[in-house]
Amino acid sequence: MSKIMIVEDEADIAEMISLHLAREGHDSISVTNGLQAVPTAIEQQPDIIVLDLMLPGLDGLSVFKRLRADTRTAGIPVIILTAKAQVADKIAGLELGVDDYLTKPFSPRELFLRISAILRRTKKVVLVSELRRGPFSLDRKNLKLFLRGEPLDLTTTEFKLLTTLMENDAAVHTRADLLREVWGYSGDVATRTLDTHVKRLREKLGDDGRCIVTVRGTGFQFKVDAPEEPVEVSAN
Numbered sequence: 001m002s003k004i005m006i007v008e009d010e011a012d013i014a015e016m017i018s019l020h021l022a023r024e025g026h027d028s029i030s031v032t033n034g035l036q037a038v039p040t041a042i043e044q045q046p047d048i049i050v051l052d053l054m055l056p057g058l059d060g061l062s063v064f065k066r067l068r069a070d071t072r073t074a075g076i077p078v079i080i081l082t083a084k085a086q087v088a089d090k091i092a093g094l095e096l097g098v099d100d101y102l103t104k105p106f107s108p109r110e111l112f113l114r115i116s117a118i119l120r121r122t123k124k125v126v127l128v129s130e131l132r133r134g135p136f137s138l139d140r141k142n143l144k145l146f147l148r149g150e151p152l153d154l155t156t157t158e159f160k161l162l163t164t165l166m167e168n169d170a171a172v173h174t175r176a177d178l179l180r181e182v183w184g185y186s187g188d189v190a191t192r193t194l195d196t197h198v199k200r201l202r203e204k205l206g207d208d209g210r211c212i213v214t215v216r217g218t219g220f221q222f223k224v225d226a227p228e229e230p231v232e233v234s235a236n
Contacts, residue, residue, distance in 0.1 A: 005029045005046035007037045020108040034058030041073045053082035094196040097155040117184025134224035165222035174219040
């Protein structure tokens with residue numbers, strides 16, 4: 001059983017989500033006010049948070065920023081759930097590092113499938129805890145990255161993306177493979193989620209962001225000896 005925290009001020013929607021999760025064998029916690037979200041997450045330590053944007057007290061994006069700023073909640077995956085369907089709102093959430101985004105009206109089944117995909121990738125058993133590549137050291141057991149010996153904060157999705165690239169750095173990872181491995185998507189999915197997360201990850205890695213190389217027309221590759229600036233290379 002997983003614990004899902006629902007931050008939603010519309011009681012009927014929160015109840016619908018809770019009932020559906022209960023039928024699937026999960027526990028849930030409901031919060032109706034943005035100001036209550038972070039304290040509740042710190043206390044309850046949910047496995048995932050479903051977060052509405054339009055909330056009383058404190059809006060959802062501000063709640064998300066506070067969650068990521070606190071070490072006790074920074075690693076909790078977050079799905080944004082909102083009636084805002086504008087592209088700008090989606091981009092704002094993705095650029096902040098949310099794990100997924102779903103707009104109202106929505107199918108409870110779709111929400112559950114997205115929750116399940118995130119739970120699968122965050123709860124995978126890791127047999128070998130440490131992964132080293134050049135100046136990078138990944139502690140997969142505790143979801144921590146050390147770059148040249150210094151800890152670097154990453155979101156759960158960014159950590160999973162970097163781990164996937166580093167685990168098989170000899171291969172070129174296609175966009176479809178990364179969307180399946182990191183986000184749990186299947187089939188052809190038209191989304192800029194991958195590009196947004198790669199951009200944010202490169203920014204956090206600074207000069208070492210060049211290790212994530214774009215392979216034109218295919219996807220991405222992790223190369224410790226990549227050139228000084230991220231460049232596109234031919235898949236051939």
